[in-house]
Amino acid sequence: SATRPLFSRWSESMQPGNPWTCSLALTATALGAGALGMPFAFSLTGIVLGLLTLTLAGMVTALSLQILMVAARYTGVKSYAAVLELSLGSSLASVVLDIMVLLNGFGSMTCILIFEGDFLPSIFAAPLGMQGYGLSLHRNVAVIVLALLVWPLTLPSDPSALRYVAATVPAALIVTIGIVLWDAPELYQAAEERGDSIVLWNPNLRSWLQAAAIMVNAFANIQNAVPTANELERPTVKRIIKATVNGQFLIWLLLGSLGIGGYLSWGSATKGDFLLNYPQDRPEIWTCRLMLAIIVYCVLPLATLPTAKSVAQILLSLVGSRRHVSGTLHAVCATIVLALCTATALKVSDVASVLGVVGGLLASSLLFWFPAIIFWKLLWPMQPKMFRWPVLLLLLLLGTSCWASVAAGFVE
Numbered sequence: 001s002a003t004r005p006l007f008s009r010w011s012e013s014m015q016p017g018n019p020w021t022c023s024l025a026l027t028a029t030a031l032g033a034g035a036l037g038m039p040f041a042f043s044l045t046g047i048v049l050g051l052l053t054l055t056l057a058g059m060v061t062a063l064s065l066q067i068l069m070v071a072a073r074y075t076g077v078k079s080y081a082a083v084l085e086l087s088l089g090s091s092l093a094s095v096v097l098d099i100m101v102l103l104n105g106f107g108s109m110t111c112i113l114i115f116e117g118d119f120l121p122s123i124f125a126a127p128l129g130m131q132g133y134g135l136s137l138h139r140n141v142a143v144i145v146l147a148l149l150v151w152p153l154t155l156p157s158d159p160s161a162l163r164y165v166a167a168t169v170p171a172a173l174i175v176t177i178g179i180v181l182w183d184a185p186e187l188y189q190a191a192e193e194r195g196d197s198i199v200l201w202n203p204n205l206r207s208w209l210q211a212a213a214i215m216v217n218a219f220a221n222i223q224n225a226v227p228t229a230n231e232l233e234r235p236t237v238k239r240i241i242k243a244t245v246n247g248q249f250l251i252w253l254l255l256g257s258l259g260i261g262g263y264l265s266w267g268s269a270t271k272g273d274f275l276l277n278y279p280q281d282r283p284e285i286w287t288c289r290l291m292l293a294i295i296v297y298c299v300l301p302l303a304t305l306p307t308a309k310s311v312a313q314i315l316l317s318l319v320g321s322r323r324h325v326s327g328t329l330h331a332v333c334a335t336i337v338l339a340l341c342t343a344t345a346l347k348v349s350d351v352a353s354v355l356g357v358v359g360g361l362l363a364s365s366l367l368f369w370f371p372a373i374i375f376w377k378l379l380w381p382m383q384p385k386m387f388r389w390p391v392l393l394l395l396l397l398l399g400t401s402c403w404a405s406v407a408a409g410f411v412e
Helices: 003-013 019-030 035-046 048-077 079-088 093-127 138-152 160-166 169-193 207-220 222-231 237-269 282-316 327-347 353-383 385-411
Strands: none
Touching: 003 207, 019 169, 019 222, 019 237, 035 048, 035 093, 035 207, 035 237, 035 282, 035 353, 048 079, 048 207, 048 222, 048 237, 048 353, 048 385, 079 093, 079 222, 079 353, 093 138, 093 282, 093 353, 138 282, 138 327, 169 237, 169 282, 207 237, 207 353, 207 385, 222 353, 282 327, 353 385
């Protein structure tokens, strides 16, 4: 029948090693709690400039993924650090990458704890179906209790069972996006009645730089690039491009929908965690908060894993040891990292500022500066001359813009 070949093609496209499977893996890696800052980013730029910035971020991060995946294909290496070390010809390159992964992971874990400090008080304040019987919970207490509950899960060096939970983060975000878009017309009309107008284009450079850093951080799936390239069957350049472009387009579509829907709902009053804008007694938003709180709780040990591993590898390199990271050393490093992130989350409640620093300084280094070095050192001679400089300049443009956003924040 006519439907059988169509079903067969769809089934084949979902097999391991297929470009579409790799696209979904890249999408799942990028979509996390950082996506909740997207409406705030659109409030900084306006809808049109926000979409253009999000498109630019998606295009250039796709180029970065392609550079890493093609470099891994040509060299046969199995990790991002190995590609960078081969490019620079120095073992110090992997140490620098470990430091960046450590700091980026530290920022990501801190953002998760801040989000939990936002979610949990709202969840307990107005339990579904029990309005008037809520519990007042201070955000600092929520952060500390959450950290203590998650601490045992961070100690094993391979929390493999939680990887299945992490895969549900995109599904939770898709449900959240659907609810946000459903509520947006009513809330937009209410915003208009308050006299709050929606901006299409905000030319303020400082605001654009801050928004660009938040958007770049939302595309941060670069650490999964080399493993994805290794899983891809017949990793030709064409199939690598297909996997990365499809993956980044899916991310762009979901982030754009969430950003515009949230911004239309709350206008200039949009907060860094835009779910805080919604009243606590809205049952659909309460469900989103609960769903995201549970899932993000399970993702936190996975975010701790590469961060603690980077700390351990840095410590071993400082003492000149090449031993494998032991379970005991991992547990100690994970405990230290979690404690430092918890202390930071207690001091900082503005998640947008943390997202800006993580995206502007750390994620941009992993997404743009290091891939630019790899492109220049490894792939430059193999590229058509007409593509060499445009690709390099795009990477440097976004990398410079993101670093400038952090500098602008400190000057302010």
